[in-house]
Amino acid sequence: xxxxxxxAHPDSAGYRRRADWVFTNRRxxxxxxxxxxxxxxxxxxxxxxxVAENRQQLGEMLGSPPASLAFIDAxxxxxxxxxxxxxxxxxxxxxxxxxxxxxxxxxxxxxDCTPIVLADTKNAVVGVVHCGWRxxxxxxxPATIEAMLDLGAECASMAAIIGPAICQDCYQVDSECADxxxxxxxxxxxxxxxxxWYADVSGAACGLLERAGIGVxxxxxxxxxxxxxxxxxxxxRTGRQGAAIVLRSMSVAP
Numbered sequence: 727x728x729x730x731x732x733x734a735h736p737d738s739a740g741y742r743r744r745a746d747w748v749f750t751n752r753r754x755x756x757x758x759x760x761x762x763x764x765x766x767x768x769x770x771x772x773x774x775x776x777v778a779e780n781r782q783q784l785g786e787m788l789g790s791p792p793a794s795l796a797f798i799d800a801x802x803x804x805x806x807x808x809x810x811x812x813x814x815x816x817x818x819x820x821x822x823x824x825x826x827x828x829x830x831x832x833x834x835x836x837x838d839c840t841p842i843v844l845a846d847t848k849n850a851v852v853g854v855v856h857c858g859w860r861x862x863x864x865x866x867x868p869a870t871i872e873a874m875l876d877l878g879a880e881c882a883s884m885a886a887i888i889g890p891a892i893c894q895d896c897y898q899v900d901s902e903c904a905d906x907x908x909x910x911x912x913x914x915x916x917x918x919x920x921x922x923w924y925a926d927v928s929g930a931a932c933g934l935l936e937r938a939g940i941g942v943x944x945x946x947x948x949x950x951x952x953x954x955x956x957x958x959x960x961x962x963r964t965g966r967q968g969a970a971i972v973l974r975s976m977s978v979a980p
Contacts, residue, residue, distance in 0.1 A: 733847030765965025841969030
């Protein structure tokens, strides 16, 4: 598991805002078999009650007070939804969520695709992205940035963290996929000496974020080679790890 905090900006009301984030691995939960053990996905065939317990553990990982959880239902497109205290779940399938509401954790699930958390604590806006190669081509990264800007964020104040994903040495793709990726980010696919194409989706996402002027940190872990991470390409039937971010507001001691 990887976790941390972005920012601690004071506001005029005497509160200090921060964003707490976490990228889970597959350890520490209660799922069994191929889903062992911290599977957070309810759509992969795992027992619903077990997934609910794992999700409760995710909420606890994000500290106090307990956070409500809003999950992306991914479609590998460019839809982004705003989450509020009155609308805790997205209206439909999407690959990005944003919010200005405190104590709501935005969650993306992945098992090779690239998860991203973003925060502008100066302007109290956070977001989360699920990004596969189709998402890069569809424009999910700039769409999520734009949705955050619409809520008052500024690129110069944003920070992004890219979580574990399949690396470019393990992600073989066909030439059509490579061509589409390179049309968006030129160096996001490479042809090896064996003639096969390999894609760097995390690198593409990083390039798009940096192109927008956003500071980026990457967690360099490959889901395919790390047995502590779920990988659909490696295992087929498997669970999903999570990327979560929650905006917090705390009073400043006098």
